[in-house]
Amino acid sequence: MSKDTLNRYLFDNADVRGQIVQLEKSYQEILAAHTYPAAIQGLLGELMAATSLLTATLKFDGDISVQVQGTGPVSLAVINGNNLQQLRGVSRWDGDIPADADIAQLMGQGHMVITLTPTNGERYQGVVALDKPTLAECLEQYFAQSEQLPTAIRLFANGKQAAGMLLQVLPGESDHNAEFEHLEQLTSTIKAEELFELDATEVLHRLYHQEEVRLFDPIDVTFSCTCSRERSGQALRTVAKAELDSILAEQGKIDMGCEYCNSNYSFDSIDVEALFNNAPTSDTQQ
Numbered sequence: 001m002s003k004d005t006l007n008r009y010l011f012d013n014a015d016v017r018g019q020i021v022q023l024e025k026s027y028q029e030i031l032a033a034h035t036y037p038a039a040i041q042g043l044l045g046e047l048m049a050a051t052s053l054l055t056a057t058l059k060f061d062g063d064i065s066v067q068v069q070g071t072g073p074v075s076l077a078v079i080n081g082n083n084l085q086q087l088r089g090v091s092r093w094d095g096d097i098p099a100d101a102d103i104a105q106l107m108g109q110g111h112m113v114i115t116l117t118p119t120n121g122e123r124y125q126g127v128v129a130l131d132k133p134t135l136a137e138c139l140e141q142y143f144a145q146s147e148q149l150p151t152a153i154r155l156f157a158n159g160k161q162a163a164g165m166l167l168q169v170l171p172g173e174s175d176h177n178a179e180f181e182h183l184e185q186l187t188s189t190i191k192a193e194e195l196f197e198l199d200a201t202e203v204l205h206r207l208y209h210q211e212e213v214r215l216f217d218p219i220d221v222t223f224s225c226t227c228s229r230e231r232s233g234q235a236l237r238t239v240a241k242a243e244l245d246s247i248l249a250e251q252g253k254i255d256m257g258c259e260y261c262n263s264n265y266s267f268d269s270i271d272v273e274a275l276f277n278n279a280p281t282s283d284t285q286q
């Protein structure tokens, strides 16, 4: 089956839309940057699926960031995405983490921050507490607060694959709660293994075989990092030149690593001089 796709669908006889996201390669690429404990692999996978689903509900071009922060062993986990379904992500943690740790054990007192940044328009930020047993329920809370549309979310990840489903009443159709509740009940029976193993057509047939469902063309989801030598150079220019010179004197070069993809951008004294003289630098990436 084709992995790393987002599928949208609509019910012909109900004002409800749905999405299925199934991830494998892009998920593995995000996990490859660090040796994450199993529980964090799961958290990042669920966040990836959540970000992809959220991105597909946006009505504008731009960037999205879904971030969880807390007082627990995991201080941060974040997935950044855009309307092209290009995702990257990273997590920071401290100490040993049990493989079966739940959200509360991972995050302690935590919250989820969702930032939507349209290419043209105002940035919007929504915050919800991580006070539910699952990330999916916290995200449902976000939709209840921000969009006030009945929304059901399912998220799964096992370190190899990540997947999720979203079911939502169409905007302006909030009177159709009975239909939604019926479809939500059907959707809630989906199991992780089914979303990992079946393609979208089979999932829809299994869940809604008595309904008329229209499935749209799948959209590819990819891992893509936005880091570059140029951006690293821009970051260096915000540091005092004297400080950079002292690192160069000590180490001969300055390494700028990207925590999302492990790329390393190396700047020697000539590169640094060029940065401060506003000239282009040599294009060496190591």
Ligand SMILES: [Zn+2]
Pocket (backbone or CB within 6 Å): 225, 226, 227, 228, 258, 259, 260, 261, 262, 263
């Ligand atoms: Zn990168």
